[in-house]
Amino acid sequence: MNNFLKVAIFSLLTIGAFTAYSNFGIPQIVPAPPPVEEELDLGGMTMDQFIALGDKLYHGKGTCTLCHNELLRAPLLDDSVAMALKHMSDPNYKGEATNVEEYLHESFVKPSAYVVAGFGKAGSNDTESPMPDVSGGGIGLSEAEIAAVIAYLQDISGSEVTVSIPTDVPEETGDEESEGGGGRAPFESAEAIIAEFTCGACHKIAGEEGEMGPDLTQIGALRDRDHLRRALLDPNAEITDDFMEGMMPAYGDQLNANELEMLVNYMAGLK
Amino acid sequence: MQKRNSRIIIGAFFIAAFALFLLPSLVPGIDASLAFADEAAVASDADAITYAPAPKLTAADYPTIPGVNSRVVVWIVAQLHLWFGAFVLAVPIFVFIIEVIGMSTRDQRYDNMAYEFIKISITAFSLTAILGGLLVFCLILFYPDLFNYLATIFKGSMFAYALLFFVESAVLYVYYYGWHWLQGGFKKWVHLTLGLLLNASGLLLMFLANAWTTFMMSPSAVDAAGVFSGDTWAAIHNFLWNPINIHRTIANVAYGGSIVGAYAAFKFLSARNKEQRAHYDWMGYNANFIAIAALLPLPFAGYYLTAEMYVYSQQMGITLMGGVFAWIFIIQAVLIGALFLSANYYLWCGMGRSEGAHRYYPYIKYIAIVIVVSFLVWFTPHTLVLTNAELKSLGGPYHAVLGPLGIMPAKNTAVNLLILFTFLSFMFYRRANKIATVPWAAKGNAIQIALFTTGIINIFILGTYYGYYTNTVYKVAASIPQVLTTLVIIAISVAIDAFMYKGAKEVAPLRWGRVPARSQYALFLLAVSFTWLMGLMGYVRSGIRQHWHVTNIFRDNSPDAFTPGLGYAANVISIATIIFMAMVMFVFWLSTISSHKSKTAGYWKEQGT
Amino acid sequence: MIMIKKRRIPRLLQLVLVVLGIYFGFILTFDVILGQLIPKSLLTMYMFFVISGVLMVFTFTEESTQELIDPIKALVEDPSKKMLRNIVFVIVPLLAGLYTYSSLSLSFEAPVELRTIHPAPPSKVKAYGKRFDLATLENPYRKYEKEDPDKFRELVKEGGDVYIQGCQYCHGDKLDGKGPYAEGLNPTPLNFQDVGTIAQLQESYVFWRIATGGPGLPAEAAPWISSMPVWQDFLSEDEIWKVILFLYDYTGHQPRSWEHE
Incomplete structure (x- = not known):
């Protein structure tokens, strides 16, 4: 004993x-607590918020920085637009993308379409990427979330953000009444937006007779929706003759996606 | 005598290793046929089986009992089941080998020892089964949806598992209770065949259970939603299944050896006479030999498993080696250091069995210095824990001297030296009571010294030059020739010794039983450290799934989904270890009371007078 | 059979001497000879295993163990050592108490944090709204060192002015990290005179650290407690390059460059 x-x-x-x-x-x-599965309210987002969402996804749920970091387990993505353009013209490129946005999207869901030299799976001679499909199980980004990350990547590359905020994602738009757009109540109609931002001070629109900017009373006949959307988001992208550059603020950035579409639709209807 | 014993043991070890490599290749055939049988049975009911996707749970889907932490309960029960399972699986492996040795040498001591080993495991066997039942019960109780999901996919193999369990029990009972009946000639061969059958069914059981675990880590034949679309074999043969099978089989042998060693140590300490002491000393020595011999290849099996984890999912690999779990490998280093130190100490103490060993005493301290220094290098963490004053004094967290010791080349060099000098301890021990009489003894020794010297220089050059002054490709690659150097030295030394000490003169008898009680505590340390280490590595294996029941397809949404920190895990492991040790003590105690007989004069009615 | 010769030092004392020898050996080697102190947490663990190892060597034979234990036994049991026994029995608990007290008593020391001060640089950094590739970024004025020494001196002098205006408060007028405010900061301002700081770095790395300051440290260097300001908000690109020239010129260090490696 x-x-x-x-x-x-x-x-x-x-x-x-x-x-x-x-x-x-x-x-x-x-250890970090398990990530919270968040519901997205895309409809009530401005482009800046959308990019911020992409930033958050990039560093959080997307787990991108686990590999895309300074230790270079995967290529750095701080200049992904230039990279995308270069890779698309590379003979080793196996994908079908025709522009940067499509290329980035493809690289998310079919990472092996192009493997940067030296970053392939061991023994695959750079034909197979070790990166998972981010829309799949472990990471599980939705289409909208992928779009947000693309927007973020385009933004940090210092180039134009071509992604539009998806508005037709019924399950994920969440509660219709949820607050968005920086705390203000959403606009009810295109007229309300025009009134709020005093478009008529410069443009001829909705009964106002501004003369600083182009006449918008028949703009729907002259320009298509894409052009209008871009003009709202990035007014200096293309300047109509005789008008000065840098006059108009990017009002589109202050609108959420639903509002922007509402305004674009309104304008497209002015014929 | 001693020489032949160890030669046989080494031979048996190789046979065992060969058998282990052979088994996994046999298993798929057996398994596949089982799977087909299942499928055929199911197919007759319904033409196509459609599986449901992995359920999306909320916290409310997990039944709770107030005051009971369900995850900790499942964790501890699973860990206990695993420890006992590892033990009862390992014992028949080396019982079989020892029986073969006894049979071929006709040395009955081996047969008796084998019988005693299996006697210990027989109670542990039923405890394994009880704990397995308890585990299933806990899973159904606390994680019904997870259990249901896995049971749907694995229903075929779970059924086979239950059947196989009956087979194993039946074989074990015949094997054990028939031990003294099945002796001599043909009967012994029958008994040996039973032993083989017992091992085959035992390993198969473990492989089946491993599949459930590895499926949770690396699910196969499932889509992103968790819809299973394969047969039983597809689910079993998932990515990490074979690496885990190999790693667990080897680890089980080492672990079983250490537990039997603890048993022998306990019996030695409580032995009443010289014969018993001699017997248990001998048993402890053999158990320790088994444990250490299986421990040496374990790092390579672990390395293979980790590499496969990286291949399966880089994310999983990085989670394992960095961040939260980075410090676990420092704890692991401490535990393995404890294993090596106690194994060496046991060997040194064992030299006291023979007067002839005195010749080697002066060298022990040098071995000790190398082992301790190697260990300190191995243990030095890459990121030092510094107080603010120290930070200020150093001007940053990088230490000019200790920093380089924190990275892999230094550690690889250290661990190779650690293994090499442990082997040297063993060689001294082996030579303790003998003097080589072959004419080329001096030359043989010179060759061995030269071998060790060049080998160590080689390991150093590989570790320092290639480890620090070349690029990463060479750094990583240099670890392989280092290991090869170590293995070559060990292999050639064993070969030289085998010939050199053939018919060697015995200078002093080897007196079994003449070891200090302290050495027996080294065996306890070995067993406890092993148990705790297994718990720790089990935690990290499971922990890298993070908040997933089944990696990336079945999310854990229970309140306990968080990954526990190291301190928390250590506490759970310690509690589990204490429970396990108490149960093991109970098992050991049971095996002793069966031989106790109390005199009850006047209690029973006198018969027939 | 071995060590028949009479040992002068008793075994127990040997053991204590060996352990103390190794302990002070560590401190002497690291703190004095190498000038890189050994962290206390590591030394504790080192000593734990050293003591284990030494005990193993001292106790693996029966005779040696007896020699070790006998004086302790004698101390406890020998009636003639009553005085010594009483002294030991008072001192040992006191020492234990002292150790416990000192390790549990509150101090003003901040809790230990794991922090990487010289993190691996990113390959590209964003500053001044532009992108700089740190691998290829060079000091535009470095070339004048050979081409036009007079202009180079002029630039260094301008860099010196920038340093005196912005940097010396913390990094010191001798660039030794001992400026007037240095004592108040943790981590302490870098000592540029030290061979382990800018002498080990490329100019582009220094540029990155100056331009983005403490907040620009990567996640690896968390917690971001460095008080280095984000100098791109206060200095022009040229001024940073000039001040870098000054740093190297004053301290006599050469910036690290890949060509010489």
Whole structure:
């Protein structure tokens, strides 16, 4: 019995020492809590918020920075637009993208379409990417979330954001009444937007007679929706003759996606 | 005598290793046929089976009992089941080998030892089954949806598992209770065949259970929503299945050896006479030998498993090696250091069995210095824990001297030296009571010294020059020739010794039983450290799934979905270890009371007078 | 059979001497000879395993163990050592108490944090609204060092002015990290005179650290407690390059460059 006690005490002391070391001998790192599955309210978002969402996804749920970081487990994506253009013209490119946005989207869901030299799966001779399909299981980004990340990547590359905020994502738009657009109540109609932003001070629209900017009373006949959308988001992208560059602020950025579409639709109807 | 024993043991070890490599290749055939049988059965009911996607749960889907942390309960029960399972699986492996040795040498001591080993495991066997049942019960109780999901996919193999369990029990009972009946000639061969059958069914059981675990880590034949679209074999043969099978089989042998060693140590300490002490000392020595011999290849199996994890999912690999789990490998280093130190100490103490060993005593301290220094290098963390004053003094967290010791080349070099000098301890021990009489003994020794010297220099050059002054490709690649150097030194030394000590003169008898009690505590340390280490590595294996029941397809939404920190995990592991040790003590105690007989004069009615 | 010769030092004392020798050996080697102190947390663990190893060597034979234990036994049991026993029995608990007290007593020391001060640089950085590729970025004025020494001196002098206006408050007028405000900062301002700081870095790295300051540190260097300001908000690109010239010129260090490696 004496031996039994000795052995028991010895074992307990050993276990105690291991426990003490694990608790006090090494720094205690608290693992990050499981990511929260968030509901997106895309309809109530401005482009800046959409890009910010992409930023958050990029560093969070998307787990992109696990590999796309300074340790270079995967290529850095801070200049992805230039990279995309270069890769699309590379003979090794196996994808079908025709523009940067499509290329980025393809690289998310079919990462092996183009593998940057040196970053392929071991032994695959750079034909197969170690990157998972981000729309799949582990990461599970939705189409809207992928679009947000593309917007973010385009933004940090310093180039134009061509992605439009998806508005037709019924499950994910969440509660219709949820607050968006920076805390103000959403606009009810295109007329309300025009009134709020005093478009008529410069443009001829909705009964106002502004003369600083182009006449918009029949703009729907002259321009298509894409052009109108771009003109709202990036007014200096194309300037109609005789008008000065840099006059109009990018009002589109202050609108959420629903509002922007509402305004674009309104304008497209002016014929 | 001793030489032949160890030669046989080494031979048996190789046979065992060969058998282990052979088994996994046999298993698919057996498994596949089982799977086909299942499928045929199911197919007659319905033409096509459609599987449901992985359920999306909310916290409310997890039944709770107030005051009971369901995850910790499942964790501890699973861990206990695993420990006992590892033990009862490993014991028949080396019981079989020892029986073969006894049979071929006709040395009955081996047969008796084998019988005693299986006697210990027989109670543990039923405890394994009880704990397995308890685990299933806990899973159904606390994680019904997860259990249901896995059971749907694995219903075929789960059924086969239950059947196989009956087979194994039946074989085990015949094997154990028939031990003394099935002796001599043909009967012994029958008994040996039963032993083989027992091992085959045991390993198969483990492989089946491994598949459930590895499916949760690396699910196969499922789409992103968790809809399963394969047969039973597809689910079993998932990516990490074979790496885990190999790693667990080897680890189980090492673990079983250490637990039997603890048993022998306990019996040694409580032995009443010289014969018993001699017997249990011998048993402890053999158990320790088994444990250490299986421990040496374990790092390579672990390396293979980790590499496969990286291949399966880079994310999983990075989670394992960095961030939260980075410090776990420092704890692991401490535990493995404890294993090596206690194994060496046991060998040194064992030299006291023979007067002839005194010749080697002066060298022990140098071995000790190398082992401790290697260990300190191995243990040095890459990121130092510094107080602010120290940070200020150093001007940053990078230490000019200790920093380079924190990275892999230094650690690889250290661990190779650690293995090499542990082997040297063993060689000294082996030579303790003998003097080589072959004419080329001096030359043989010189060759061995030269071998060790060049080998160590080679390991150093590989570790320092290639480890620090070349680019990453060479750095990583240099670890392979290092390991090869170590293995070559060990292999050639064993070969030289085998010839050099053929018919060697015995200078002093080897007196089994003449070891200090301290050495037996080294065996306890070995067993406890092993148990705790298994718990720790089990935690990290499971922990890298993070908040997923089944990696990336079945999310854990219970309140306990968070990944526990190291301190928390260590506490759970310690509690589980204490419970396990108490149960093991109970098992050991049971195996002793069966031989106790109390005199009860006057209690029973006198018969026939 | 071995060590028949009479040992002068008792075994127990040997053990204590060996352990103390190794302990002070560590401190002497690291803190004095190498000038890189050994962290206390690491030394504790090192000593734990050293003591284990030493105990193993001292106790693996029966005779040696007895020699070790006998004086301790004698201390406890020998009636003639009553005085010594009493002294030991008072001192040991006191020492234990002292150790416990000192390790549990509150101090003003901030809790230990794991922090990487010289993190790996990103390959590209964003500053001044532009993108800089750190691998190829060069100091535009470095070339004048050979081409036009007079102009170079002029540039260094301008850099010196920038330094005195912005940097010396923390980094010191001798560039030794001991400016008037240095004591108040943690981590301490970098000592540029030290061979381990700018001498180990490329000019582009220095540019990155100056331009983006503490907030520009990558996640690896968390927690971001560095008080280095984001100088791109206060200095022009040229001024940063000039001040870098000054840093190297004053300290006599050469910036690291890949060509020489």
